Amino acid sequence: MDIRNGPSAAIYAHIVGWGMAVPDGVLSNADLEAIVETSDEWIRTRTGIRERRIAGERDSTASLGLRAAQRALDVADLHPTEIDLIIVATSTPENIFPSTASLIQHWLGATKAGAFDLSAACSGFVYGVEMAAQAIRAGGIQTAVIIGAETMTRVLDWQDRGTCILFGDGAGAVVLRASPTPGGVLSSVLRSDGSGSDLLGIPTVGSEDLRHSDFHVQNGHRLGKMFMNGGEVFKFATRVIGESITQALDKAGLTLTDVSLIVPHQANLRIIQAAARALKVDSDLFVSNLDRYGNTSAASIPIALCEAIEQGRVKDDQHIVFVGFGGGLTWAAMVIKWTGARPPEPGASTLIKQQRRQASYLWARWQTQLRRLNRRISDFLARFLPIQRQKPDQD
Ligand code: ACO
Numbered sequence: 130m131d132i133r134n135g136p137s138a139a140i141y142a143h144i145v146g147w148g149m150a151v152p153d154g155v156l157s158n159a160d161l162e163a164i165v166e167t168s169d170e171w172i173r174t175r176t177g178i179r180e181r182r183i184a185g186e187r188d189s190t191a192s193l194g195l196r197a198a199q200r201a202l203d204v205a206d207l208h209p210t211e212i213d214l215i216i217v218a219t220s221t222p223e224n225i226f227p228s229t230a231s232l233i234q235h236w237l238g239a240t241k242a243g244a245f246d247l248s249a250a251c252s253g254f255v256y257g258v259e260m261a262a263q264a265i266r267a268g269g270i271q272t273a274v275i276i277g278a279e280t281m282t283r284v285l286d287w288q289d290r291g292t293c294i295l296f297g298d299g300a301g302a303v304v305l306r307a308s309p310t311p312g313g314v315l316s317s318v319l320r321s322d323g324s325g326s327d328l329l330g331i332p333t334v335g336s337e338d339l340r341h342s343d344f345h346v347q348n349g350h351r352l353g354k355m356f357m358n359g360g361e362v363f364k365f366a367t368r369v370i371g372e373s374i375t376q377a378l379d380k381a382g383l384t385l386t387d388v389s390l391i392v393p394h395q396a397n398l399r400i401i402q403a404a405a406r407a408l409k410v411d412s413d414l415f416v417s418n419l420d421r422y423g424n425t426s427a428a429s430i431p432i433a434l435c436e437a438i439e440q441g442r443v444k445d446d447q448h449i450v451f452v453g454f455g456g457g458l459t460w461a462a463m464v465i466k467w468t469g470a471r472p473p474e475p476g477a478s479t480l481i482k483q484q485r486r487q488a489s490y491l492w493a494r495w496q497t498q499l500r501r502l503n504r505r506i507s508d509f510l511a512r513f514l515p516i517q518r519q520k521p522d523q524d
Contacts (some may be wrong), residue, residue, distance in 0.1 A: 140268060160181060165294070176397045191232040204473075216252045216257040217245075219427055252394070281297060281298055294360075295396070295424050297423035311466075315380035316463070328365070393415055395425065418433050444467065449465050451465070
């Protein structure tokens with residue numbers, strides 16, 4: 130399908146599907162009292178968090194991301210082969226490589242999609258939506274799935290009460306699709322300040338700093354475990370939320386009075402309240418669900434978006450704002466005009482499409498086994514049978 134009416138016709142990137150997935154396991158503040166020296170009262174009053182979800186043995190960043198993406202495809206009523214690009218924003222990928230996005234691409238049966246992971250910590254989802262929107266507006270692709278997925282509880286230092294009480298696991302996803310109808314992603318502001326790399330992070334295999342920097346050694350930072358200077362991150366977050374929202378609105382030619390809803394990264398209720406005070410708006414303008422999920426990093430904005438949609442807080446023609454901030458340091462704000470996307474009406478054709486999607490997921494699983502078996506057989510034959518291989522320079 131070519132949605133351009135002519136060579137210069139504008140293309141817009143609209144959110145047409147959304148979905149979320151959280152693990153069943155719940156870790157309450159009372160549970161944490163048994164792990165570190167803390168209290169339900171301290172956590173609630175300092176952060177607003179009451180409980181968070183914790184990945185079980187069978188959950189992983191990819192499995193949560195897959196479920197969120199499948200739900201988003203159901204709402205968009207699209208087949209996986211219609212996806213051109215899959216981006217997974219995550220700080221807890223399955224591997225350094227292959228990307229979590231590649232795993233999800235295969236499990237969906239999205240055989241015509243490119244896939245990559247994006248590392249921008251808690252701002253990653255907004256970065257991902259902007260990358261996909263640019264590709265759509267440039268005409269390079271038509272449909273993208275952007276997923277924020279995390280298993281933060283697997284990178285926490287459970288002896289550090291300053292961090293382990295904050296984070297939870299989960300995933301959220303949106304489908305972004307090209308359309309000639311004006312609206313969708315209107316503007317965005319993406320920013321980074323790497324001088325704050327000592328404020329929060331998760332050192333991994335290539336970390337020079339961990340081996341040589343006195344700062345990391347003195348502070349006892351560990352490979353694969355999160356560290357954070359909560360106070361400094363708090364100050365940074367309250368400053369950049371207001372700034373970046375104002376900048377993104379300016380770019381879209383709008384002001385705060387045009388905004389119906391702000392979906393912020395869910396880090397701390399006090400950060401959201403401070404940002405509302407700085408912007409001189411009611412804190413009800415901000416979506417907040419961190420009492421039930423804690424900070425799910427790159428997954429927090431799409432999860433909060435899904436719940437806001439379910440609660441009827443997102444309506445046609447409204448302007449909504451996403452704002453994220455976190456490790457890097459990074460931050461990002463985005464203005465979207467919501468243009469009437471809704472799940473398909475139940476009916477025979479919807480059911481058939483849903484079954485076709487299920488068949489695609491099942492076939493993808495089988496294909497993994499078949500391709501691996503095929504590789505083993507080919508390898509066996511090449512080793513033990515005298516097959517004449519043609520050299521590249523032979524005619
Ligand atoms: N339970 C009980 N006491 C605690 C706990 C705890 N879990 N954690 C810290 N304390 C104590 C401290 O030791 C300190 O005690 P002291 O005064 O005797 O030294 C006291 O409580 C106050 O500590 P602060 O660190 O000043 O507490 P603060 O009010 O700043 O809250 C918090 C800490 C919740 C971490 C806050 O700073 C915060 O939310 N920061 C922002 C985190 C964030 O937004 N991260 C987002 C990015 S995440 C990403 O990108 C992946």
